[in-house]
Amino acid sequence: MHGGGAAERVPGVRQRVADAHDLETATGTVKRTLTLDGGSQLGVDPAHDAAWSAGAAGGPLRRVDTKTFTVTASAELPAASVGFVETDPATGNVWVGSGTSVLVYDKDAKPLTTLSGPDGTTDVAFDTGTGRAFVVRQDNGDTGNGGDDLSSPAVYDTRTFEEAAKPAELVGNHSQLGEAAVARGNTYLAGPGGQAVTPGGTSVHVSSPAEGKIVKLDRRMSPKVVQSPTDQSVAPGDEVTFVAAAEGAPEPTVRWQVSPDAGQTWSAIEGATGNSYAFTAKAAHDGHRYRAEFTNSVGTTRTSPVTLTVTELGTGGDGGSGTGTTGGGTCGGTASSTGGTGTSTAGGSLASTGVTVLSVAALAAALLAAGWGAYRKGPNAN
Numbered sequence: 343m344h345g346g347g348a349a350e351r352v353p354g355v356r357q358r359v360a361d362a363h364d365l366e367t368a369t370g371t372v373k374r375t376l377t378l379d380g381g382s383q384l385g386v387d388p389a390h391d392a393a394w395s396a397g398a399a400g401g402p403l404r405r406v407d408t409k410t411f412t413v414t415a416s417a418e419l420p421a422a423s424v425g426f427v428e429t430d431p432a433t434g435n436v437w438v439g440s441g442t443s444v445l446v447y448d449k450d451a452k453p454l455t456t457l458s459g460p461d462g463t464t465d466v467a468f469d470t471g472t473g474r475a476f477v478v479r480q481d482n483g484d485t486g487n488g489g490d491d492l493s494s495p496a497v498y499d500t501r502t503f504e505e506a507a508k509p510a511e512l513v514g515n516h517s518q519l520g521e522a523a524v525a526r527g528n529t530y531l532a533g534p535g536g537q538a539v540t541p542g543g544t545s546v547h548v549s550s551p552a553e554g555k556i557v558k559l560d561r562r563m564s565p566k567v568v569q570s571p572t573d574q575s576v577a578p579g580d581e582v583t584f585v586a587a588a589e590g591a592p593e594p595t596v597r598w599q600v601s602p603d604a605g606q607t608w609s610a611i612e613g614a615t616g617n618s619y620a621f622t623a624k625a626a627h628d629g630h631r632y633r634a635e636f637t638n639s640v641g642t643t644r645t646s647p648v649t650l651t652v653t654e655l656g657t658g659g660d661g662g663s664g665t666g667t668t669g670g671g672t673c674g675g676t677a678s679s680t681g682g683t684g685t686s687t688a689g690g691s692l693a694s695t696g697v698t699v700l701s702v703a704a705l706a707a708a709l710l711a712a713g714w715g716a717y718r719k720g721p722n723a724n
Contacts, residue, residue, distance in 0.1 A: 378404060378413075385436065387429035390449065394436045396427045403427070403438065405451055415451035425464045430500050432470045437477075439463030444477055446503065455503045459496060473500045497561075507561060564641030565590035569617075571632065575651040576623045583620040586634035586645050594636040601631040605647055608633070628652035 382398040386408075393406045400419040407414045425439030434449040444457040444466070461479035468475050475498045497507035569587035576582055588594050598614035601607060611619065619632070631647040 378406075383424050383427040385427040385429050387431065387434060387436075389431045390429070390434040392429070392434070392449070394427050394429060396424050396438060398424055400424060400440065403436070403447065403451060405436070405449070415449070417447055417451040417453065419445065423462065425462060426466055428466050428468075430468050430470075430475065432468070432473065433500060435500070437466050437475065439466065439477075442479070444498075457496075457498060457503060468500065474498065474506055475500050507563070561591045562640045563589075563591045565594040565636035565638055565643045567636065567643060567645050570645045571634065571648045573648045573651070575653055577654040578623055578625045578652055580623050581620060582623050582627075582650060583618055584632055584634070584648065585618045586636075587617050588634075588636040588643065590636065590638050590640065592638045592640075594638040596634050596636050599633050599635055599644075601633075601647065602629075604629070605631050610635075623650065623652050625652050625654075 378395045379402075383396045385394045387393065388408075391408045392414075393408055394403065395406065396403045396419055400421045403417045403419050404413050405415040406412070419438060419440055422441035422443075427436065427438050429436045435454060436447050436449075436451075438445045438447070440463070442459055442462055444459075444463050446454045446457070448454055457477070459477075459479045461481050464478045464480045466475055466477045477496045477498065479496060496505065498504065499506045565588040567586065567588045569585060571584035571586050574582055574584075584598070586596065588596070596615060596617060598611045598619040599608045600611055601609070617634075619634075627650055630650050632650065633645050633647045635642060635644045
């Protein structure tokens with residue numbers, strides 16, 4: 343599907359009387375045409391057989407069924423500059439950059455939410471694996487008109503619309519020499535600027551047209567427990583397996599800990615560094631508590647302690663052999679600690695790990711928001 347048409351003048355804005363064309367991809371032959379008055383932004387949603395059209399300054403937002411080539415839903419956008427019209431492939435919801443806000447509508451063009459921010463919204467990309475939307479908010483660069491030379495990429499949960507990571511400050515990224523845009527996958531859109539989101543939403547590349555550089559931002563999230571072990575009752579000689587899992591960025595490491603005194607002190611179990619920890623129960627293990635501790639460069643969190651009950655008298659002594667997913671160990675250990683479960687940082691943040699300079703030799707900036715950091719390389723760096 344392709345959009346085009348003749349531009350016409352309205353006060354302060356260029357708008358279009360857009361023709362949406364259904365093309366034969368092999369030959370480029372136009373099969374069908376639909377005229378959409380005022381349309382200049384077009385977002386195509388092949389997963390839901392739809393395309394969305396909007397004008398550069400607001401006005402009608404229309405959903406076009408790409409099978410029948412008819413308008414099936416519409417809404418009225420506020421009078422503001424429209425930076426993008428894009429659909430979330432997972433939900434079919436359409437996200438519209440309207441001034442400094444993002445307006446989200448469902449497939450029937452009913453409003454779902456408004457996400458407000460400090461700067462103009464220029465583009466958005468989606469990562470369906472994590473359910474995240476990456477929105478570029480770009481400063482206008484005009485200090486006489488409220489500009490502060492700080493742009494701020496933002497991350498949202500596409501189902502709850504809650505902020506999923508702390509916003510960053512990109513110093514010097516402004517729209518005086520071009521708007522930042524969002525690229526899909528690991529490629530960049532043609533144009534003056536862009537942002538690329540890697541699959542899994544772990545990294546995002548943000549370009550600065552004014553500075554001629556690209557900053558890579560890695561998402562940083564403290565470990566969050568997604569699977570916890572459970573209490574178990576066994577007899578001496580039975581095999582015991584505890585399982586836990588956590589998500590985080592970077593990927594967290596895990597170690598299992600044991601407490602023989604009802605949680606007063608904790609010791610790391612040697613070799614128990616996998617998501618599952620298995621060992622043979624002995625009578626001496628009765629009442630021991632176990633937990634998994636997950637750690638990455640952002641923080642540490644622990645599962646709630648669980649209790650092992652050994653109900654029959656056995657012949658075993660202290661200790662007991664055990665194995666994690668990456669090796670064996672004993673139920674004893676070192677590195678004693680105290681305390682309960684940890685907490686993870688909600689949503690996390692992004693941190694930069696490198697910059698590719700597009701057209702200038704030496705560029706330096708810093709991302710000065712919590713959880714963000716920048717490392718830049720010149721064109722001759724390794």
